Amino acid sequence: MFFQKYNDKKDGVIRGYDIRSPKVKVLAVVIMLICFAMVCICLFPAIWVFLASFKDIKEFTRNVTIFPESFEWSRMAETWNAFKFTKFYRNSLISIVGSTICAVIFNGLLAYGLGVLKPKGYKIALGLVMWSLMIPGVTSIVALFRNINLIGLNKSFIPLWFSFGANAFWVVLFKQFFEEIPRELLEAAKLDGCGVLKIFTSIMLPLSKPIIMVVAIFAVTAAWSDFLLPYLVLNGTDKVTVMVKLFSFKDTPTDAVSVLRASFFAIIPPTIIFAIFQKQITDGAASGAVKG
């Protein structure tokens, strides 16, 4: 039964016809066990932080165990309330919603121009975007933060939202998708007298739902995890997000258990999103366009 299934195997070296040999059978089982070991390594830190969050500080610094003595949710609630995590979650939510909307609209529109409309001279813009794919934004963070200060947008969500509208990776992702939409469809609509806007809203948008979904999911998780620019812009205000709070622990001595619980709180939302949108996320990642 177990080995029978290998007859359906469609990729990789080991094929249905190999599995008759006992040596290959052993190999197949060994590979599966190694994979389970890898799974343990990948999941263990997340499971551990969940378990360790139930320890109090004495237990954490003295006990040489992985499991906590007891599972008291009140300890979690204590840290949650002490740090006012509800507020951080709310701020993160505000930042995510704006960032995701910007990510979809601005990158999508630019890709529509570069991939479909191709107005005269679009190649210059395309070249610039492709180059910014290679130059990571973090290298010019000092100058960017200075500019944000100069135009007076410091201590506000606005620069964070709009920063998601300029992501070369997502532009490329959108562009690749748009280019696969059959040209005939657009040409036909054009001959029927549809304007640029009409083609966009009645043909491109409905067809683009899957790609919008993928970019939105990646934007949500990226916005949740983003912290350098948010830290520079928001630290010291009442708009601190979960990640900004986590980052500020590096300068303010905090007891280990609180840091761990905060890390645990920070992991929950992306884990839920991953559980729901697993397929979109892993497929998007496998296509290679969302590296990093």
Add this chain to the structure above:
Amino acid sequence: MTVKTSKKLGEKKAKETFRKRDFYGWLIMVPSLVLFAFFVWEPLIENIRLSFFSTKMYEVVEFTGLKNYSAVIHDIDFMAAFKNTFAYTLWSLLIGFFVPMIIGVLISETIHFKGFFRMAVYFPNIMPSLATIWIWSYFFLPGPTGVLNILTGKLGMEPFEWLNNPHWTIPLIIITLTWKSAGSTALIYMANISSISPDLYEAATIDGAGIWQRVRHITLPSIFGIGKTMLILQIISVFQIMYEPMIFKNGGPNNASISLMMLMYRYGYRDYNVGKAAALSVLVCMILVVLSGIYMKATAQKEEA
């Protein structure tokens, strides 16, 4: 071909609306281009300008030529960071390059729980990097209560120093990076492996090739092309390493893990020396542009082949 025929059909109309279409095209792109200009391109140029000026907080004071650059290059921390960058790159080649390949090949050979394996190895990728850095910092605690020491203790080993041993700091940081990102690279390799034609394997089997020979002569060569791309992307990302050394040991012990980007952050936000920070990031950018050029060439070759 299709474009050509449809062009003929709508030639007259296209000519009339040519200008209008161009105008709309740019109109749609302009808002996004403005954002790119503000968040990406202008800061890049501004950075170069700032690197030639002395600054006071965020105000430009006066043109000082290459003074910022020479200050950076003569900084002891810079030499340490520069040297470490090579150590980071070397270790990431040794560890970070092969692990995802191995994961990809192994998972491709499973049929049971395959979806689960794929999901699980990708999971670290979805976790916020900041949270994982904090978690790993408790894994590496040197005392007997550090998580890794608890685990090795169960095997009867003495507690290790982990990050406190300067020889181990960089390799351990690379391991945490690999743990975080290997899954996404492995998925890309898996996609490539599953596109290999089964006929190749069958032909090899008929010729008497064993499992290992097939891996060596069919699987590995077919992912080598994408592997080159991944390698360069990996080096580019290792050059920007910043948060891990910052949070683990603040660049220590004794500058053993300080990185170029971390130094930039220090110049900019601890010393508030914007000019010096800009000079350093221009230097890093120049290295990255060279690497990117190599990357572009490598991918262009791939597309031709």
